[in-house]
Amino acid sequence: MRTLLLATLLAFSATVWAQGPPPAGGRGAGRGAPPKPSYIVQPDRTVTFQVRAPDAATVKLTGDFVQGAQDMTKGEDGYWTITVGPLKPSVFNYKFSVNGVSNIDPNNPMVKEGDRSSESMFEVSGDSDRKRTRLNSSHLGISY
Numbered sequence: 001m002r003t004l005l006l007a008t009l010l011a012f013s014a015t016v017w018a019q020g021p022p023p024a025g026g027r028g029a030g031r032g033a034p035p036k037p038s039y040i041v042q043p044d045r046t047v048t049f050q051v052r053a054p055d056a057a058t059v060k061l062t063g064d065f066v067q068g069a070q071d072m073t074k075g076e077d078g079y080w081t082i083t084v085g086p087l088k089p090s091v092f093n094y095k096f097s098v099n100g101v102s103n104i105d106p107n108n109p110m111v112k113e114g115d116r117s118s119e120s121m122f123e124v125s126g127d128s129d130r131k132r133t134r135l136n137s138s139h140l141g142i143s144y
Helices: 002-018 127-140
Strands: 039-041 047-052 059-063 079-084 090-098 101-103 111-113 118-124
Touching: 039 118, 047 090, 059 079
Parallel strands: none
Antiparallel strands: 039 047, 047 079, 059 090, 090 101, 090 118, 111 118
16 A cells, blocks of 8 residues: 555656746747737728738738739838728728738638638728717616
């Protein structure tokens, strides 16, 4: 019995000591900074898109809010950017084309899946959306 208890304690202590120390800086350290958001809707309803592709020769933006593929501009940090709009309030679809290969936005979880392709989505809200929210939430006792 004593030998069994000693063997169990020895086996348990070996698993505890086998774990390495946590990375410096706390949980998730060493994985790099979180990615920049791929699009930013400005108060004037212009939208700035950015995607990291440091080795790409060309990056274009396509979507249901632009006429044809729009060339993006490469920055020294490896991010390609473009600003479009102002846009009317709505939900829009878009894709990036990197060196001629069409891609959904890798940093945007909002995706419209189709039969043959998928597109990323974003929303531009307007004043009417804010008014509708105020009217719909007035019965909840929320004041603005």
